[in-house]
Amino acid sequence: MNVLLIGSGGREHALAWALRKSPRLDRLFAAPGNPGIGECASLVELDPYDFPAVIGFCRKNAVRLVVVGPEAPLVAGLVDALEKAGIKAFGPTQQAAQLEGSKGYTKDLCTEAGIPTAAYRRFTEAAPARAYASEMGAPIVVKADGIAAGKGVVVAETLDEAHAAIDACFDGAFGAAGAEVVIEECLVGEEASFFAICDGKTAIPLATAQDHKRVGDGDTGPNTGGMGAYSPAPIMTQALIDRTMAEIINPTVAAMAARGAPFKGVLYAGLMITRKGPELIEYNVRFGDPECQVLMMRLASDLLEILLAAAEGRLEGIAPEWREEPALTVVMAAKGYPGNYEKGTPIGGIEAADAFIGTKVFHAGTALKDGVLVANGGRVLNVTALGATVAEAQKRAYQAVAAIDWPDGFCRSDIGWRAITREV
Numbered sequence: 001m002n003v004l005l006i007g008s009g010g011r012e013h014a015l016a017w018a019l020r021k022s023p024r025l026d027r028l029f030a031a032p033g034n035p036g037i038g039e040c041a042s043l044v045e046l047d048p049y050d051f052p053a054v055i056g057f058c059r060k061n062a063v064r065l066v067v068v069g070p071e072a073p074l075v076a077g078l079v080d081a082l083e084k085a086g087i088k089a090f091g092p093t094q095q096a097a098q099l100e101g102s103k104g105y106t107k108d109l110c111t112e113a114g115i116p117t118a119a120y121r122r123f124t125e126a127a128p129a130r131a132y133a134s135e136m137g138a139p140i141v142v143k144a145d146g147i148a149a150g151k152g153v154v155v156a157e158t159l160d161e162a163h164a165a166i167d168a169c170f171d172g173a174f175g176a177a178g179a180e181v182v183i184e185e186c187l188v189g190e191e192a193s194f195f196a197i198c199d200g201k202t203a204i205p206l207a208t209a210q211d212h213k214r215v216g217d218g219d220t221g222p223n224t225g226g227m228g229a230y231s232p233a234p235i236m237t238q239a240l241i242d243r244t245m246a247e248i249i250n251p252t253v254a255a256m257a258a259r260g261a262p263f264k265g266v267l268y269a270g271l272m273i274t275r276k277g278p279e280l281i282e283y284n285v286r287f288g289d290p291e292c293q294v295l296m297m298r299l300a301s302d303l304l305e306i307l308l309a310a311a312e313g314r315l316e317g318i319a320p321e322w323r324e325e326p327a328l329t330v331v332m333a334a335k336g337y338p339g340n341y342e343k344g345t346p347i348g349g350i351e352a353a354d355a356f357i358g359t360k361v362f363h364a365g366t367a368l369k370d371g372v373l374v375a376n377g378g379r380v381l382n383v384t385a386l387g388a389t390v391a392e393a394q395k396r397a398y399q400a401v402a403a404i405d406w407p408d409g410f411c412r413s414d415i416g417w418r419a420i421t422r423e424v
Contacts, residue, residue, distance in 0.1 A: 007069025010364030010382040011289035014296040016040040022304035036363025048073040051081035075101040095261035099283040113255040120184035126170040133162040139186040146177030189274040199315040200262030208236035209291040228415030230328040231294040297327035328393035329384040337378035348405035358386040390419040
């Protein structure tokens with residue numbers, strides 16, 4: 001069968017790499033893709049927001065399944081348009097994508113369904129929001145309601161920081177995403193990423209992972225889209241996985257079906273493991289980035305079969321198989337990220353890095369300029385490795401990082417430190 005993959009980042013390169021292994025796959029197209037994805041798929045120039053063009057391409061090229069990687073086309077309603085045209089798609093409808101498109105929507109759903117999450121209030125004006133933050137005290141979390149490319153959340157350690165974050169949202173720092181603000185209590189514990197694939201009525205758990213959001217070693221500095229990840233997350237015991245499915249994922253699937261918006265696709269639950277157990281920080285409605293990269297390294301089952309089963313509503317009884325070895329990915333970013341950074345700087349050594357045992361470099365923000373691979377974003381490469389332990393996967397990943405010739409890039413030197421501490 002022919003498949004079209006929407007997206008251009010490291011998550012999509014990992015998905016393309018995994019899809020390419022399927023014996024059921026005939027042709028894989030990617031729009032717009034990147035140079036790494038181009039090694040696995042035929043790149044096509046398609047605007048994912050031009051729904052008639054996407055539908056026309058699928059019909060012309062006998063595409064049986066569209067896999068939507070990033071969140072924005074999902075929130076814009078791409079899946080709705082495809083399904084209306086009779087084309088199968090992996091991903092939620094526009095209404096179901098509100099679980100990521102509106103943080104307030106998710107918080108209200110949690111309240112209705114009794115899903116454990118932080119106490120919160122929603123605001124459409126700055127003055128009452130500031131007053132509420134002052135009443136609650138710091139630390140406190142301020143979130144732009146809509147999609148803000150991973151930059152709309154501030155964990156404010158002081159009231160001054162909270163007020164500044166509130167003002168930034170209402171002053172337009174995040175555009176329409178900040179027109180409404182959610183303010184919630186600051187949960188204390190250890191974060192983990194939990195993924196489940198859903199077909200509207202059934203949810204099956206995928207492997208766990210742990211992300212590193214802060215830009216600097218020791219989890220210091222500003223938040224980013226993610227500087228590295230590993231899988232599995234040792235904190236997620238089987239007991240915690242069972243509780244997460246029973247208390248968070250399954251009630252969400254049931255609540256969405258009751259709202260007339262059955263959820264199909266990936267539910268990515270950002271969790272805080274508190275003294276009370278797993279609590280939901282927020283939902284994303286697609287694979288995490290860079291968590292997807294470590295999940296795809298460990299997946300032993302046919303990814304295409306799983307995604308197609310979800311799209312067709314027949315997940316019941318499917319149990320993905322995973323490699324026992326942990327996987328770890330190190331994000332190489334352009335110097336200056338997550339602030340201002342330079343594009344177009346040359347990158348070498350990818351083939352040398354890929355040559356290490358159990359290692360794969362996924363392209364996140366790259367482009368070809370006059371035949372030379374160059375940086376084309378903030379997070380640029382995901383250097384990923386398998387190992388018998390997290391420590392071994394870390395060693396292999398950093399060996400590969402050292403083989404990459406990119407003076408204008410940087411990375412954290414401690415990805416996986418929490419898990420490695422547990423291994424000792």
